[in-house]
Amino acid sequence: MQKMTNISSVQEYLLSEKRQGKKIGFVPTMGFLHEGHLTLAEAARKENDIVVMSIFVNPLQFGPNEDFESYPRNPERDAALAASAGVDILFFPEADEMYSGSSIKMHVTERTDVLCGSRRTGHFDGVVTVVSKLFNIIGPDNAYFGLKDAQQVAVIEGLVHDLNFPVNIVRVPTVREEDGLAKSSRNVYLSETERAEAPVLYSSLKDAESLIEEGKSIPQTIISHIQNRINSETSGTVDYIEIYSFPELEDIHSLQGEFIIALAVKFQKARLIDNIIIKKSQEEKQNV
Amino acid sequence: MQKMTNISSVQEYLLSEKRQGKKIGFVPTMGFLHEGHLTLAEAARKENDIVVMSIFVNPLQFGPNEDFESYPRNPERDAALAASAGVDILFFPEADEMYSGSSIKMHVTERTDVLCGSRRTGHFDGVVTVVSKLFNIIGPDNAYFGLKDAQQVAVIEGLVHDLNFPVNIVRVPTVREEDGLAKSSRNVYLSETERAEAPVLYSSLKDAESLIEEGKSIPQTIISHIQNRINSETSGTVDYIEIYSFPELEDIHSLQGEFIIALAVKFQKARLIDNIIIKKSQEEKQNV
Structure with a gap:
């Protein structure tokens, strides 16, 4: 497994792999990996030539009173887990490079005023912005999202449809304990x-x-x-x-x-x- | 030259060409082609394996009092001119298919409140939306924009930077009459x-x-x-x-x-x- 942080390095590398016909599977995460993330990576492993996982705690999707600063981080443990799940490239972008310019604002007007979205104003604006950036950087054929956060899946599917991203969104079923409780x-x-x-x-x-x-x-x-x-x-x-x-x-x-x-x-x-x-x-x- | 209107057909075709290592040059236009557009296509012809030109009068970039309805259209003449300039694929999307969903709004917050942009509120929001869609549909390596509309070039370069589109923007010098007057x-x-x-x-x-x-x-x-x-x-x-x-x-x-x-x-x-x-x-x- 290769770790990369520079945006243009990972973009150029994957673009050249794509030109050679390689299929790219992508798992975006905020790190502090658990079994749910690993299930996404394992699904990606089965269907693609190259599996890319990103770990980026996206400041844009946290509200002013939310836990951006205290969000748990453990990059060493994450790297070991990602490698064990078959990830080829672990992409750790830095916030300074990700948001070095901000002349474009993206806003989601549908699918957000219900469920958890109604309680987190602006959250999905931050999600679609970072996902658009990551899709453009990684250029995935398939991107994997867990149905535990079904509203996120719905918003991302809307994004892909509205902006015509050439990405297949794979909905991965929620991972559960033996007694049915969703893992969290x-x-x-x-x-x-x-x-x-x-x-x-x-x-x-x-x-x-x-x-x-x-x-x-x-x-x-x-x-x-x-x-x-x-x-x-x-x-x-x-x-x-x-x-x-x-x-x-x-x-x-x-x-x-x-x-x-x-x-x-x-x-x-x-x-x-x-x-x-x-x-x-x-x-x-x-x-x- | 091939004419295509269906979004997923052109997207799938170009994606498979790209996977075989073909370089794609892209010239987005609103049609009613003049020498400026043809210069963009000729520049694209020299630097790419496949030249794609789109013709789409984008309703989103016209204000309520602007000339969307009366904007001049002449698809037959355009097709003949595009073919003569070396275009391989002429993409004529339809507004109904382009804007069949609209849950995502894009807004440009910089580079727009000066020059002509200060007189056309929302114009560049419509431009970045359609250009993002077209970039995702066509997947160009190089996209060609004329410096006659330098503010548009500036906004598009901001878009590419902010959202990390893997597209090289080629600034093409203004075409002029012999006495220096910019062609228009x-x-x-x-x-x-x-x-x-x-x-x-x-x-x-x-x-x-x-x-x-x-x-x-x-x-x-x-x-x-x-x-x-x-x-x-x-x-x-x-x-x-x-x-x-x-x-x-x-x-x-x-x-x-x-x-x-x-x-x-x-x-x-x-x-x-x-x-x-x-x-x-x-x-x-x-x-x-």
């Missing part, structure tokens, strides 16, 4: 009791999927079922349970086509998010 | 007398260059000289004569480094623009 670095903040309750989040999403398969098609019915299970079986407080078309993230009144059921639940010291994306053919019979 | 489709609107006076614009810019070579280094001295010549030798009215660093387009107090002298002059039915870019080593002796 925040799970360590759960108490023992909370940890035992937490699988109810995913279990209630799977319930919802079954109910929809059985023919339930009204969003509020599904939301109420999930809400009841979380309220009665956990000590957490529901922050939101929302259903939208995916990846447009628009309101839907009937559960048709592709849509997402997403939730956020607050425990004492941790706020957990999870979601499930369901694709339902419009032709299937509905028994409401 | 608007020159036909000049009366016979005005046409005889109009070469004074470029001649006064060349004067300025000589004065600077002789050691004059204060912008106002140069501006006054140009203003006096235009006022005394033409019937036109000066709209602006401005000097900025190039491509940053920032105020300068001493004529050092790379800078632009740009002017706009109104005649009865035509408003003409012209400019000259001068590079002056900081080490040269100055005799003010």
Whole structure:
């Protein structure tokens, strides 16, 4: 594995590899790697000739009251993990070089005023700016994003469509513990009791999927079922349970086509998010 | 020469050519081609394996009171001229396909509040949006822009730098009549007398260059000289004569480094623009 920090070096190197027909897979991260990131790298390893991972804590996507300064960093451990997951090039750009000019501002006007985005003004503007830059630097054929942050996937797919990036976005399923809890670095903040309750989040999403398969098609019915299970079986407080078309993230009144059921639940010291994306053919019979 | 309209067809075709090591030169235009455009295509022909020209009257870069609807179009004539200039692929995208989604807004915050940009709010936002899309669709190694519209060149160079597009911007000198007048489709609107006076614009810019070579280094001295010549030798009215660093387009107090002298002059039915870019080593002796 090769470590690179200079933007034009990595850009020129990968451009020349691309000219020789090499396929490039790209995994953008903010570092402090966990199993989710490694799953993305392993998926990239299977489908590309060269796997590039970037590690960049992007100041532009943090709000003024957010944790940019204290965001955890561990470059040595990250490098070892990335190498073990089959990464060929680990790209560590520096903020000074990444943002040495800023005459262009990018703003996302759709898919951002719901779910977690509604609580983080400007966050996705920073995400699309850094992703556009990284796509131009790396020139990936395939870029890998985890569905744990499904809204990010939706925004990036909008970016790729709107600006015609020649990049295939690969949606990688959320990595879970054996009991179904979505893996997250925040799970360590759960108490023992909370940890035992937490699988109810995913279990209630799977319930919802079954109910929809059985023919339930009204969003509020599904939301109420999930809400009841979380309220009665956990000590957490529901922050939101929302259903939208995916990846447009628009309101839907009937559960048709592709849509997402997403939730956020607050425990004492941790706020957990999870979601499930369901694709339902419009032709299937509905028994409401 | 091949004509293409479908975005993904042209994108896939050029991507596969690029993977085989072909160099792509790109000339973006709004059509109604004149000698300036053909000069760009000829420059591209010399330096690339494949020359792509796009013809797209971009609605996003016209203001509400501007001439989008009445902008001249002549696709058959354009195709014949493009073929004669050595274009391999003429790309005619359709507005419906180009702007089928619009969740991303791009905004240029620098280099736009001077010269013509200060009179066309939002114009360059539309320019950078369409140029980003076209760069992603075509994937050029080299893209050709005429220095007649030097502010556009400056903004595009800012875009390429800020978002790290892997594209080399080639600045192509303004094409001129034998008497020095910059070629423009608007020159036909000049009366016979005005046409005889109009070469004074470029001649006064060349004067300025000589004065600077002789050691004059204060912008106002140069501006006054140009203003006096235009006022005394033409019937036109000066709209602006401005000097900025190039491509940053920032105020300068001493004529050092790379800078632009740009002017706009109104005649009865035509408003003409012209400019000259001068590079002056900081080490040269100055005799003010």
